[in-house]
Amino acid sequence: MSAFDDLLAANRTYAEEFGDGGFDGVAHAGVAIVTCMDSRIEPLGMLGLGLGDAKIFRNPGGRVTPQAMEALVLGVHLLNVKRILVVPHTRCAVASQSEAELRAKLAESAGQDASWLHLHVIEDQVRALGEDVAKVRSHPFIPDDVEVGGFIYDVDTGLLNQKI
Template structure:
C-alpha cells in the first residue's frame, strides 16, 4: 500500500479543478512569516492573507536558524519581502522539552541524535526577542526593514505582540 495514497488522491481531485491564477512568485503584500511547523497553525488564515500574499517559513519552534536567514535574504532581494513577522505559539512542544529530553526520546527509538542542536526553548519570550534581534542585525538584510515578533494563541486564535516593529523601521506604503 502506498503510504501517500490519501494525499495523492486528494491532490488529483484538487488538480482536476485547479485554475492557475497567474500570480507571480513574489510576496504580494511584502511579508515573510516565520512560524512553527505545528499543524494547528494556518498562517494565511490567521493573518487575513490569501495565497501569494506572503512567504511562509516554518520550522520546529519558529526559530531563526542560519537557513531561515539565508531564506530571508532570498525572499527580500528576489521575492519582494520588505517586512518580517516572527510568530511563536502557545502549547509549543519545543518549550516543553530540553535538547537532552529530545535526545533521550530519540535514543529510546534507537537513534543517537546528540550531534543535532534542536534549539529547544526554555523561555519563549526571551527567545523571541533574541531571534527578532538576530534578523534585525543580520548584515545581509536592510537594517531598516521592519521585523516584529509575537505569540499566537492556539486556543483563542489571537496574537500577542511581544516585540513590536522597530520604530525606525516603518513598513513601506502599499498604496
Template sequence: MTGAFDDLLDANEKYASTFTHSGLSGRAARGLAVVTCMDSRIDPLGLLGLTAGDAKILRNAGARVTDDVLRTLVLAVYLLGVDRVLVMPHTDCRMSKSTDEDVHNLIAADYGVDTRSLEFQTVPDQRAALRHDITRITSSPYLPDDLVVGGALYDVHTGRLQSVEL
C-alpha cells in the first residue's frame, strides 16, 4: 500500500507518535450511537461535543437505517453499551437531490456502469425519511423497547442541529 496512500501513512506516523487512546474500551462511554451520512463535511464527534470512545458512529449515504445499520445497532446495544441512538441526516445532502432512477441514469451515462441492481435509498423528503428510519429502529424486534431514539437534522452551513419531532 504505497504511492496513492503515502500522505495518509505519513499522517498516521505523526498521529501514532502522540497517540493517547490505548486505554479506551470498545464500549460507548456515553451510551450513544449516531447514525449519520458519509458526507465529509460532518464531524460527528466534534459537533456533538464528544471525544474518542464516547459513541459508536455509523455512516452511510443519506444517514439511512438500513438492514446493516440495524444489525450494527443490535451489536452496539447488547455488546457495546449503547442505550440511545441519534439519527442525524444533514442539509445539502446529495441523496436528497435525486431519485434512485436519476442516480442510476447518471452513473450509466457518465461511467457506463449499470447499477440498477442496487437500491441507493435516495431521500426526496428528509423529514419523512427520518421518521421512517426512527420507526425502523423503535419497531425492531431485536432492540429493547426502552432504547431512546431521536432525530435531528444537521445544517452543514451553520453547524447547528435542529431536533426533528416525530
C-alpha cells in the first residue's frame, strides 16, 4: 500500500471525466498571479477565472523571488501575460511570526536544530508587497504596458484588497 494510493484513485476518477486537454499553455485571460502556498487560497476562483486563464506561481508568503520573477518574465514574453497580481494574504505564518518562532516550531517538529535555516519572514507585509511590485515593474524584461498590482487576500472574507 502506497502513501499516495488515495490520491492516485482520486486522480483516476478525475481523469475519467477530464475534458480539458489540448490547451495551448498560454494565459487566456492574460493574467499571472504570484501568491502564497497557503491552501486557503484558490487563485483562479478568487478572480472568477478558470483553467487555462492564468499563470500561477506559489511560495511561502507570496514573495517575488528570483524564481517567481523568472516565471513572470516567461509569462509576459511567451505566454500572453498582460496583468500581474502579487497577492500575499492575511494570517500568513511567515508574516505573523518571527524567524525565531518559526525555527523553534520546526526544531520541535523535526527533532533537530533549525537555527541555521533562513526562513524569509516578512516583518511588514505591506512594505514587502510594495517592494515586490516595484521589483516587477522595474525589471528590464517587464514592459511598461504590463499592469502590475499588489493586493492582500483576506482568508476570512475571500476579498482582495488592492494596496498598490
